[in-house]
Amino acid sequence: MELRIKLLKWWSTGFPVAILNEKTAEEIGVRPSDRISIRTFSTRPTEITTIIDTAKGVVRKNEIAVSHELKQRLGLKSGQKVNINLAESPKSLESIKKKLNKKTLSEKEILEIIDDVVNNSLAESEIALFISAMHKNGMNLEEITFLIKAILKTGNKLKLKDKFVIDKHSIGGVAGNRTTPIVVSICAAAGGLVFPKTSSRAITSAAGTADVIEMIANVEFSIKQIKKILKKTKACMVWGGALGMVPADSKIIRIEKSLGIDPQSQLLASIMAKKLAVGSKYILIDIPYGKSAKANKQQAIQLKHKFEKLGKFFKVKLKCILTDGSQPIGNGVGPALELTDVIKVLKNEQGLPKDLEKKSLFLAGEIFEMIGKSKKGKGIQLAKEILSSGKAFEKFKKIIEAQGGDLNRIKLAKLSHVVVSKKSGKIKEIDNKKINFLARITGCPLDKSAGLFIHSHVNEKVKKGKPLLTIYSESEQRLNQAVKFYQDKKPIKI
Amino acid sequence: MELRIKLLKWWSTGFPVAILNEKTAEEIGVRPSDRISIRTFSTRPTEITTIIDTAKGVVRKNEIAVSHELKQRLGLKSGQKVNINLAESPKSLESIKKKLNKKTLSEKEILEIIDDVVNNSLAESEIALFISAMHKNGMNLEEITFLIKAILKTGNKLKLKDKFVIDKHSIGGVAGNRTTPIVVSICAAAGGLVFPKTSSRAITSAAGTADVIEMIANVEFSIKQIKKILKKTKACMVWGGALGMVPADSKIIRIEKSLGIDPQSQLLASIMAKKLAVGSKYILIDIPYGKSAKANKQQAIQLKHKFEKLGKFFKVKLKCILTDGSQPIGNGVGPALELTDVIKVLKNEQGLPKDLEKKSLFLAGEIFEMIGKSKKGKGIQLAKEILSSGKAFEKFKKIIEAQGGDLNRIKLAKLSHVVVSKKSGKIKEIDNKKINFLARITGCPLDKSAGLFIHSHVNEKVKKGKPLLTIYSESEQRLNQAVKFYQDKKPIKI
Incomplete structure (x- = not known):
């Protein structure tokens, strides 16, 4: 008609x-x-x-x-x-039902599904069915490689010819934990490598690296613009979503998060596809594990094995490290507060978050050893030198400048509330999930100036009446809601 | 805000x-x-x-x-x-995930899910997750009773005080098979009972009873209007959707059909809820089984057992009969053509579809025996008498009249194409699913004048060059598409 x-x-x-x-x-x-x-x-x-x-x-x-x-x-x-x-139902819907009935899918079938996700030939409810089929029955490693290839085939690529194109990725789930800007700055300052870091925006957490950097610089660029930035600074910190490199993944993730399901096969494919799309040849993957993290130890080990197999298959050097994800890392949670942590570490300022510094040095050191810039066991030493020399902070400023940014744009929310400890004692637990949700209530990640400042970490002593947590928000309503949530859910246990 | x-x-x-x-x-x-x-x-x-x-x-x-x-x-x-x-994710989403992880749901949890389906608090993708969870893990009989109660609680009811409120239902899947108008007319003509028949519109098939009756009468009424019609004629044939009796079921079914999944627990709950909402006290359920039907024999027996248990639980007299669903019933497929079949049977006309007549008499007879109007084994005899006396046709005309209808509105599509047999022989198979899809291509169910006329049934002999099937459509494009589909998929095998 x-x-x-x-x-x-x-x-x-x-x-x-x-x-x-x-x-x-x-x-x-x-x-x-x-x-x-x-x-x-x-x-x-x-x-x-x-x-x-x-x-x-x-x-x-x-x-x-x-x-x-x-x-x-x-x-x-x-x-x-x-x-x-x-139009008839797409063939891909039949394949989705096949997976739902525990059958193995072929490369062609998986490509058809991903094609139809991108072309909008599958409704959200049908993509939800696909996610639920992956959740229930999983995918074998071969199917995951098909999934990665399909995601890559339906997106753009950043073709870099440099020898040492490196990347890092955390599977997420730990509040704060803003190591990326520090690791990128240290590594790029070392010279001899390219670090085209694309990050996500937060979907269920308080902030993604893209949200954090966006407070002081642009993060949305075209592939052409990114190549220009990389030419200048050898590193960038941008939002991956703007580049259309993994459009299928972006759509699947959005539905996945709204359903609150995160199938392992999709997590593996999502991270691998993103790293391969930018042309990474050396990939470091951080798998935080622990209570209230995304994975427990057993799941973390399983993920590590699968990532390493996928790295071999796609012929990249890939290393997974298991890190302590049992509590938030750094003091700040939320774009402005995490950024403040990052700058304190880079500037070696008084009161910098030691845990964040330590983890960042460890990750940068691992990368140096992977690409042979340091001998085994000497990576952290090199990272420390670069950080304390101020070169990393210089590099950070250069990257922000290349992304049209300005460090003076950091701004904290105008309203705040200090939660004080009701008793003296040792901190027993800080729950990542509750802390993340609390930060969301304050307005994160869209309200970048909102968030939390965690005064002490697990095993540290606090005195009655001393500050435990400061809550920042631009809105009185949100601040009150956050205080109420804190009192109800007690994310910090003493 | x-x-x-x-x-x-x-x-x-x-x-x-x-x-x-x-x-x-x-x-x-x-x-x-x-x-x-x-x-x-x-x-x-x-x-x-x-x-x-x-x-x-x-x-x-x-x-x-x-x-x-x-x-x-x-x-x-x-x-x-x-x-x-x-707003936060509804609690019902957690229950859906619980079911996805093979847990049993409580009455409260199921009611919350159904409430949220009706209130639009669950997105289509989340309802799809619920359907997929039922598909994968099923529900036990107690959960199904909770589901039925929840569907009933969130909808309107037709409260009838009559002693013999009867109903029939087919689980569907067989092309043609338009027994309902005949059975309703015979039973209502017998007197002493009320037959408030609500039917569905076709979603994946060529026609539902509501689509068929709509060709010659209104099918959308309020509960008040239906009560008036029932007072006059003791029977009606209306579209259930207009009554808001099972709004949750309507929404779930729509998504189910778009996904092409039909979990058994939902099928059981859907049919039971519809029958209970109109206040049926005697329910006859037709379960056609066979190749290309919805169920095979084993599944049909399983369904029968479950329906009977549900009948006991809800304290209604319920009987299931297993019928031959291996091929279409009647000659016509599509609203106008099925209606023509129905009227031929009711008027006892030359060339009436014997299979449709036989099945309708059998069903009406079963109902007579259920309510004690006939002795065991004598139901069909009474049904035959009423049909051949012309009383059933009189009743049918009265119902149509009460629904503001007119028998003269039947009209066949202006274009047609006769498919002739390429060889002489016996018909081996007529595939319900392919026939249904073919009728959809001609324009059914929305184009009520379109459809198919099947000239012969399985085991009947056909001669080379003689008509096998006549295809009717209002559009040349659709007619050509249908002829092409017939040639490609061969729904009739000789």
């Missing part, structure tokens, strides 16, 4: 929107949630299959209303004629 | 739409697919939790745009102030 395009003049950030008049839908024989194909009439027609909604009003019988996203993807103009047809 | 309502002036038939300006979303800290609560400020405030989309354009910073559905549910006016808050 031939219909005219009506542009909705808005950009749906959630999902592509295509709306038919109810009468038109009846004529074609589609119902809400059915699929249609939209095909242009040009000499080189473009086509997309998408889920439809129907409406009374908004569109005339001879029209199809599309959101800005669909307009862009098909290059549509208002009033343009397109051909609309009822 | 206080925002003003902007009415979108359209009715989204798919899902409730609430759209925030991107900047506003950032301030509250929500992202697309996050949940917010919308609360009115009146003295008796109404509140709803819903999934949000964000947009550039369409809404101002101080506005929230809502579709007609949300407007109705909250009684909103344009410009009205509402309070918007970030």
Whole structure:
């Protein structure tokens, strides 16, 4: 059926929107949630299959209303004629059900699924089915390699020809833990390597590295712009999402987080695909484990083995290190407060968070040993030298400058509340999950100035009446909600 | 945060739409697919939790745009102030994950899930997770009773005080098979009972009873209107969806069908809830089994046992019969063609479909025996008498009349194509699934005049060059597509 395009003049950030008049839908024989194909009439027609909604009003019988996203993807103009047809369920849905029934998928089947995720031919509920199938029945290592290849095939790549392209990644789950800017700065300051660090934004945690850096610099660049930055500084700290390198992964992760499920096969594929897309040849993976971390020790060891096998398969040098993830690292939680921690370490300031410094030096040292810049056991020493010489801080400033940034943009929220200890004693436990959620309540990660300052760590002594935690927020309502949450859930135990 | 309502002036038939300006979303800290609560400020405030989309354009910073559905549910006016808050994941999502991890759910947990399905607090992807959990891990009989109770609790009921409120239901899957209008007419003509038959519209098949009756009468009524019809005719044939009796079931089924998954526990709960909502006290369930039917013999027996246990639990007289579902029943597939079959049987016309007549008599006879109107073994005899006396056809006309209908509205599609047999021989197989899909291609169920006429059944002899199947469609494109599908997939084997 031939219909005219009506542009909705808005950009749906959630999902592509295509709306038919109810009468038109009846004529074609589609119902809400059915699929249609939209095909242009040009000499080189473009086509997309998408889920439809129907409406009374908004569109005339001879029209199809599309959101800005669909307009862009098909290059549509208002009033343009397109051909609309009822589309069948994609073959990939059959493969998803196959996985749900514990069958092994072929490379072709996995590629079809990932293709359809990117093309929006699978509805969110169908992607949820895929996630649930991976969650229940897992994937074998070969299937995971297929998944990684498919994610890479459907995205952009950063092609770097340098010999030492290095990268680090943490599987996450530990509050604070902002080692990346420190490790990147130390390594890049050492010279002889390239560190194209792409990071995520927080989805369920208080901040991702991209959220943190965004407080003082741009993090959204094109691939071309990143190559320019790398030419200048040999390192960057940008948001991976802007680069379209792993669009399938981005979409799957968004649904995964909303469901609160994180299948291991997807976690492995997600991290590997991101690292391979930037062309990393040396990869260090940090797996924090412990109570309230993402993994317990046994799961951490299992992940390590699988990552190492995947590294071999994709012919990159990959090392996994298991670290203590039983409590937050650093004092700050939230973009501004984590950034303050990072700068204290880089500037070697009074009261810097020792745990964050120690872990960052360890990670940088591991990287130096991996690429042969230090002999075995001597990496930390080199990292220490570079950090204390001030070269790492110089490099950090250069990277921020190259990303159009300014260190003076750090700003803490105007309201705060100090939680004091009700008794004297030793701190027994600080729960990562509760701390992360508490920081979310204060407004993180979107409100970058909000967050928490943890005054003491596990095993440290506190005195009655002394500060345990300072809560920062721009909104009184949020601050009160946070204080109430603290009192109810007691994330810090003495 | 206080925002003003902007009415979108359209009715989204798919899902409730609430759209925030991107900047506003950032301030509250929500992202697309996050949940917010919308609360009115009146003295008796109404509140709803819903999934949000964000947009550039369409809404101002101080506005929230809502579709007609949300407007109705909250009684909103344009410009009205509402309070918007970030909402947490509902507890029901935890219960869904519990089921996904093979745990048993409590009555409270199941009610929370069903409540949230109805309130739109669960996203489609989360409902998909629930369906996938039921598919993988099933539910025990107690959980199914909880599910039935929850579906009933969240919907309307038809309270009938009559002693003999009877109902029949087929689990579906067999093309044609339009016994319901015949059975209802025979039983209601017998007198002394009430047959408040609510039916579904087709979702994946060529037609539901509601689609068929809709060709000649209204099928959408309020509960009040149905009571009036029942007073007049003691029977009705209406669309259940319009009554809001099982809103949770309707929503789950829609997602289930789009995923192509049909968990047994949901099938059991769905049918039982529908029958109990109309107050049925005598229920006959038809379970067709066979190749290309919904169930094989073993599954059919298992279903029978479970249905009978549920019947006992809910204190209704319930009988299951296993019938031959290995091929389509009747000649017509699609609303107009099935209706023609029904009327031929009711009028005892030349060339009536014997298989459809036989099955209808058998079902009506079973009902007569269940309620004690006939002695055991004598039900079919009574059904035959009523049918051949013309009383059933009279009753059918009365019901159609009470539903504002007119028998003269039957109309066949203007285009047709006759598929002839390429060889002489016996028909070996007619595949229900392929026949259903073929009928969908012709335009069924929305295009009521489209469909198929199957000239012969399995084991009947056909001669080379003689008609096997006539395909009807209003559109040349669809007709050609259907002929191509027939040639590719060969639904009839000789």
